[in-house]
Structures are given as structure tokens and as C-alpha cells.
Amino acid sequence: MATNQEEVSLIGAVGSPFVCRIQIALKLKGIEYKFVQEDLANKSDLLLKYNPVHKKVPVFVHNEKPISESLVIIEYIDETWKQNPILPSDPYKKALARFWSKVIDDKIAAPFFRAVFAVNDEKAREKNIEESSEALHFLENELKEKFFGGEEIDFVDIAAVFIAFWIPLVQEVAGFELFTPEKFPKLYNWSQEFLNHSIVKELVPPREPLFVYFKAKYDSLVSASI
Template sequence: MGSSEEEVTLLGVIGSPFVCRVEIALKLKGVEYKYVEENLSNKSEELLKYNPVHKKVPIFVHNGKSIGESLVIVEYIDDTWKNNPILPSDSYQRALARFWSKFIDDKVVRSSWKSVFTVDEKWRLKNVAEAYESLQFLENEIKEKKFFGGEKLGLVDISAVYVAYWIPLIQEIGGMELLTTQKFPNLYRWSQEFVNHPIVKECLPPRDPVIAIFKGRYGGRFVSK
């Protein structure tokens, strides 16, 4: 387990589901960390220094060494602090968890975002259809389980924080329905279980500011991994 003397810093912005993933992982592990709020329209020297390639958050800094990309950071945290494992110990189950986490980023996040914020109606409807299809795959995967990995929070649940918390917000902005108990009963049940988990609840940003941020940052440029 990591020492309490270690220096852990997280650079992020309020309203980012990807930053939230890292915070959930840190809280699950009981790791103390310093949080630094960034302004992406006026990026700090620290952000540019630690992530010169993508210049995006989250950025995780551990004893002076920086890591970007939320899923990579979560795995690093799991490897470094061994208590409360996030990934399964079984190799096949680990591979499946990585597959579904990548699926969420590649399919669910992009299609659901574009289904609300794409101006062209033809492309918007195409993305709505893709979002439904992607959510159906997750519906079939969660089945009757409490969490994707079973009884405890794991990598796929953390990856899917966007589905549980952010999709209801963006569908409210867009005046549409994506994740509902009628369309996806298992996934909706999971989402309620997940957002009410004490650690997750502690990490979720306040609702109204996030809606304001989404409206202010209308467009795909806000979506970053």
C-alpha cells in the first residue's frame, strides 16, 4: 500500500466525468490527494508541463511523475495501492473489464453527447440510434447484478459514471430520453445504486453548475478522455 508521505495531486475541472473517475478510485483506496482546479481556456504552466501531448485533464501526479487519460490513471492507482482492488484478479475478467471500459468511451460517451449537441438533425438522429444501441449492450451486460463486477464497485462501474450521472443531465438539456427505467430497467437500477454509493456520492459534482457548464461549453470540444 502507498505511504501517507507520498505526494499525490490531481489536476481537473468541475463537471468532468473523467476527472470524477479518478476521484472515485482515489476515495475507494483511501488515498489522500491535493486537487487543483484548472481553467481549460487559460491552461496553467503546470498542466502544460505535465501533459504536453494532449493538454487535457485529468492529470495525475504521483511523486513528481505525471499520467494522463482517466482509465490509465485508474489502473495505475489500482496497481500502486493494493487495498480495495478495482480490477478483478482473474486475467480473463480483467480483460473483459478493460473491454467494457473502452466501449463506454468509444461508443457510449461520444454517441450520447452528439445525440444532444449535434445541430444537424440527420446526424443527431443517427447518434441517438447509436446511443440506444450502445446502452442496450450495457443493459445486457449488467443483467441482474448489483455492479458490473458483482457485489463491489469495479473498473466498469467507475468508467460508467458518465452513464449514471452525466447522461441524465445531458438528456435533460436536450429534452430527450436516453436512460430511463422503461427503456433500460437493469441499467437504470444500476445507475441509482451507483450514484447513491457513499464514495461515489462524495465525488459527484453539484448538479446545477454542471448543467451550466454544459450549456456554456456547447459542443464536442468539452468531451475529452
């Protein structure tokens, strides 16, 4: 638990996979914190003050010291509160965890979003789906046990919450198939185990309201492109 002398808060938005990562890490560590809901359509002065470079959530604030970028925040949390380690202690395994987490962000999440937004460019959409799919295959081959952390979830599992929860939801909205049990059986089984983990289950947002929200956003995007 955070001591009485420590002020811990998380500036975030419900429905963000990157914010959800931090919530899972904090829950795993047993750290109490204040959640500050941010309106991304009307960004607050607090967000702009604490994250002037990216102007995005999540922002983690520990004793008035702000930290941005979800993977960086998780590492900070893991180094600051030693209980229930998230990153492996072995230097090589730690380096691998960092590597695969970056692969998730740069080679799976980024092209996936580009595919979603390419509503009137089928060629760009196919190219980005292919890039995401290729990286998912690499990740599928990397998964050796129940979780990436073995029997317990770790850094890569937390980073991959985007794959387990957000990709199936958003690909249904956008009308294409990237992540399916047929294409990625090991990753799909992992996703079910992960989403049923007591901590993860508690912290991922309710699916239906989020689906409605993304559907409205996507339909608006399609209408604007016609």
C-alpha cells in the same frame, strides 16, 4: 493511504466525469491527494507540461510522474496501491472490464457528445443517439448483479459514472431522450444504486449548478449555429 514519502496530486476540473472517475478510485483506495483545479478556458502551464499530447484533464501526478487518460490512471492507481482492488484478479474478467470500459468511452460517451453538439444537423444527431443506444443495450445485457463488480463497485462501474450522472443531466439540457428507465431498466436501477453509494454520492458534483452551466453552454452553441 499514501506514505509520507509519496506526493500525489490530481489536476482536474469540477464537473468532469473523467476527473470524477479518478476521485472515486482514490477514495475507494483511501489515498490522500492534492486536487489542483484547472481552468479549461485558460489552460495552465502545468497542464500543458504534464499532458502536452491531449492537453486535457485529468492528469494524475505521483512523485512528479504524470499519467493521463482516466482509464489508464485508474489502472495505475489499482496496481500501485493494492488495497481494495478495483480490477478483477482473474485475467479473463480483467480483460472484460477493460473491454466494457472502452465501450463506454468509444461507443456511448463519444457519440453522445457528438449528438449533443449536432445542434443544426438532425440526421447526425439521430445517427449518434442510435449508436449510443445500441451500445447501452449491450451494456444492459452485460449487467448481471447489483453492480458490474457484483456487490461492490469496480472498474466498469467507475467508468460508467458518465452514464449514471452525466447522460441524464446533459440529455435534459439538449432536449432528447437516450437513457430512460423504460428503455434500460437494469442500467437505470444500477445507476440509482451506484449514485447512492456512499463514496459516489460524496464525489459527484452538485446537479443544479452543473445543469445551469451546461444549459448556458448549450444555449450559446445553439445561438452560434443560427
